[in-house]
Amino acid sequence: MSRIDDLKSYQQLYQKSLKESEKYWKMVASDFDWFKKWEKVSSGDFHNLEIKWFEGGKTNMSMNCLDRHIKDPELANKNAVIFVPNDPSEQKKEFTYKQLYEQVCRFSNVLKNNGIKKGDVVCFYMGMTPELLIGILACTRVGAIHSVVFGGFSAKALSGRINDCQAKMIITHDGGLRGQKVVPLKDITDEAVKECPSVSKVLVSKRAHNQIQFNSKLDVWLEEEMQKADTKCDPEIMDSEAPLFILYTSGSTGKPKGLLHTTAGYMVNVAHTFDNVFQMEKDDIYWCTADIGWITGHSYLTYGPLLNGATTVMFEGVPTWPDAGRFWQIVDEIKVTHFYTAPTAIRALEAAGVEHVRKHKLDSLKVLGTVGEPINEEAWEWYNEEVGKKRCPIVDTWWQTETGAIMISPLAHITPLTPSCATHPLPGISPILVDQEGKEIEESVAEGNLCITRPWPSMARTIYGDHERYRQTYFSTYPGLYFTGDGAKRFQNGHYRITGRVDDVINVSGHRIGTAEVEDALDEHPKVYESAVVGYPHDIKGQGIYAYLICHKEIFDNKDKSETIEKLKKELDEIVIKMIGPIAKADKIQIVSELPKTRSGKIMRRILRKIAAQETDQLGDTSTLLNPEIVEELIQGRSD
Numbered sequence: 001m002s003r004i005d006d007l008k009s010y011q012q013l014y015q016k017s018l019k020e021s022e023k024y025w026k027m028v029a030s031d032f033d034w035f036k037k038w039e040k041v042s043s044g045d046f047h048n049l050e051i052k053w054f055e056g057g058k059t060n061m062s063m064n065c066l067d068r069h070i071k072d073p074e075l076a077n078k079n080a081v082i083f084v085p086n087d088p089s090e091q092k093k094e095f096t097y098k099q100l101y102e103q104v105c106r107f108s109n110v111l112k113n114n115g116i117k118k119g120d121v122v123c124f125y126m127g128m129t130p131e132l133l134i135g136i137l138a139c140t141r142v143g144a145i146h147s148v149v150f151g152g153f154s155a156k157a158l159s160g161r162i163n164d165c166q167a168k169m170i171i172t173h174d175g176g177l178r179g180q181k182v183v184p185l186k187d188i189t190d191e192a193v194k195e196c197p198s199v200s201k202v203l204v205s206k207r208a209h210n211q212i213q214f215n216s217k218l219d220v221w222l223e224e225e226m227q228k229a230d231t232k233c234d235p236e237i238m239d240s241e242a243p244l245f246i247l248y249t250s251g252s253t254g255k256p257k258g259l260l261h262t263t264a265g266y267m268v269n270v271a272h273t274f275d276n277v278f279q280m281e282k283d284d285i286y287w288c289t290a291d292i293g294w295i296t297g298h299s300y301l302t303y304g305p306l307l308n309g310a311t312t313v314m315f316e317g318v319p320t321w322p323d324a325g326r327f328w329q330i331v332d333e334i335k336v337t338h339f340y341t342a343p344t345a346i347r348a349l350e351a352a353g354v355e356h357v358r359k360h361k362l363d364s365l366k367v368l369g370t371v372g373e374p375i376n377e378e379a380w381e382w383y384n385e386e387v388g389k390k391r392c393p394i395v396d397t398w399w400q401t402e403t404g405a406i407m408i409s410p411l412a413h414i415t416p417l418t419p420s421c422a423t424h425p426l427p428g429i430s431p432i433l434v435d436q437e438g439k440e441i442e443e444s445v446a447e448g449n450l451c452i453t454r455p456w457p458s459m460a461r462t463i464y465g466d467h468e469r470y471r472q473t474y475f476s477t478y479p480g481l482y483f484t485g486d487g488a489k490r491f492q493n494g495h496y497r498i499t500g501r502v503d504d505v506i507n508v509s510g511h512r513i514g515t516a517e518v519e520d521a522l523d524e525h526p527k528v529y530e531s532a533v534v535g536y537p538h539d540i541k542g543q544g545i546y547a548y549l550i551c552h553k554e555i556f557d558n559k560d561k562s563e564t565i566e567k568l569k570k571e572l573d574e575i576v577i578k579m580i581g582p583i584a585k586a587d588k589i590q591i592v593s594e595l596p597k598t599r600s601g602k603i604m605r606r607i608l609r610k611i612a613a614q615e616t617d618q619l620g621d622t623s624t625l626l627n628p629e630i631v632e633e634l635i636q637g638r639s640d
């Protein structure tokens with residue numbers, strides 16, 4: 001791989017990646033196996049939105065993750081995946097590249113034997129076991145498009161996603177193991193499938209051995225199919241721009257968006273960023289704690305490490321079971337060198353007490369990483385001192401489901417670090433800051449809305465089935481620019497600090513939640529007439545969910561009684577769990593008589609955010625409101 005190895009070469013290569021973009025990406029892409037080389041490195045722009053990379057090329061993702069490596073006998077016998085089960089007493093499982101190749105081939109044949117063809121969509125709703133990773137690689141091998149739905153989503157959220165992409169097959173577990181809990185994945189799938197006419201097969205993998213209903217018309221046991229299947233399967237020849245996967249994410253409006261990523265650009269960019277950001281050596285062991293249900297689990301648990309021939313750890317459980325030392329015990333046990341997690345996990349483990357981390361040596365660690373939300377300085381310092389023992393660089397990686405790959409990040413051991421700073425852009429990425437009017441802020445020290453000026457290889461190409469929504473969401477606020485939805489500060493040295501979302505998206509424990517989705521769920525309650533949801537600072541989760549509710553008189557009149565609030569909160573939680581999943585439950589609710597509205601009838605969320613954040617001294621001008629008198633009521637009734 002063409003790796004950057006010092007600050008000077010970063011500066012040179014970064015410049016080259018912008019000034020001689022074609023040459024740069026040609027060099028990077030030459031490290032991969034192609035059935036046919038591309039004819040044109042890139043085309044399209046942020047006006048026509050017909051973005052293509054490596055057009056005319058033919059390749060295959062699983063071939064580049066597996067077949068390419070097993071040609072080398074040493075790599076063939078190197079561990080590709082180390083699976084750490086939920087229960088510490090259960091044996092870990094290791095897969096060499098050769099063994100992973102065989103499993104992926106088998107799984108590919110299972111897909112084919114069960115009717116999956118190139119271009120079909122396969123939905124995964126599973127716990128974090130190797131079958132999930134093997135399954136998505138198998139999809140890429142046969143040219144099917146995977147759509148992984150996080151195992152914490154509800155039946156309704158699952159069926160909505162399946163119907164949106166018309167998946168033909170669902171692959172699930174009987175139950176998922178998370179700490180002491182069994183998540184009834186198959187039961188939830190059964191409920192979802194009733195609403196999904198496109199699904200003709202459900203593959204079920206045995207994991208928790210919980211009771212399930214087996215519907216012989218639809219269901220097939222995965223393990224039985226795997227046993228019957230052959231260990232050879234040629235990779236399909238895929239166009240560079242062939243769809244690779246769909247991943248749903250929340251936005252500020254409407255239903256979740258299915259971001260579509262395509263094959264070659266994603267592959268090249270994800271591999272290149274993994275290599276540069278983490279700077280791994282041959283025998284290092286890399287552990288990303290994300291679930292494959294999120295983009296981090298796609299790009300930097302699965303594809304990034306495997307494309308680089310690295311050893312990737314896959315953990316099924318939770319950080320706090322059997323105790324809050326679980327992560328650190330695993331690090332010591334399998335000698336993890338590179339550890340990548342979310343700030344919310346760091347804060348939760350910090351809050352659990354330092355004794356859990358000090359019990360473990362952690363001397364194998366070389367590099368630490370964070371992703372998913374801004375990391376506050378205190379958590380950064382704790383991570384640096386208690387986990388990294390001040391010897392490990394922390395790579396604070398900023399990116400998004402839409403970007404496919406890391407965009408702004410330090411390079412481990414190379415970039416000088418500042419706490420809570422994502423630092424500099426990676427090759428090919430040109431960030432700028434703009435003001436509210438979309439004018440570029442030229443000063444080096446500045447704060448503004450973060451935009452990207454030109455296409456990069458791993459960017460999502462569209463919202464599945466709705467290209468116009470893709471244009472509207474990302475390219476209409478500031479025409480000609482990709483708007484990230486984030487705010488950022490820039491410092492004298494050109495480094496960036498991401499300050500968080502500037503739109504109506506809340507980042508709860510590193511998970512993106514659209515306020516509109518939560519409001520839709522809350523409004524389902526027969527006694528809730530209108531709701532407005534905002535984020536507020538939360539010690540562990542980063543942001544919590546605060547809901548202002550206009551309710552039936554009976555509730556309003558009793559709003560100061562704790563049993564009224566508790567009962568309502570419980571009922572609302574149940575609705576949210578059913579409609580979205582437990583991650584979207586409101587942390588705080590406040591019953592109000594009105595919401596602050598502008599003269600044109602729009603809710604003034606800025607005021608609601610300030611009140612929820614207890615920043616009432618910064619409310620700004622409220623005189624333009626239609627109902628300025630409501631502000632005092634909201635402040636007095638704030639839920640603490």
Ligand code: PRX
Binds near residue numbers: 249484498
């Ligand atoms: O607000 C930013 C935040 O997470 C959002 C993207 O969320 P998602 O698509 O779910 O992807 C998360 C994993 C890549 C961004 O718009 N975010 C992500 N990384 C960082 C971050 N905020 C601050 N610092 C980061 N390193």
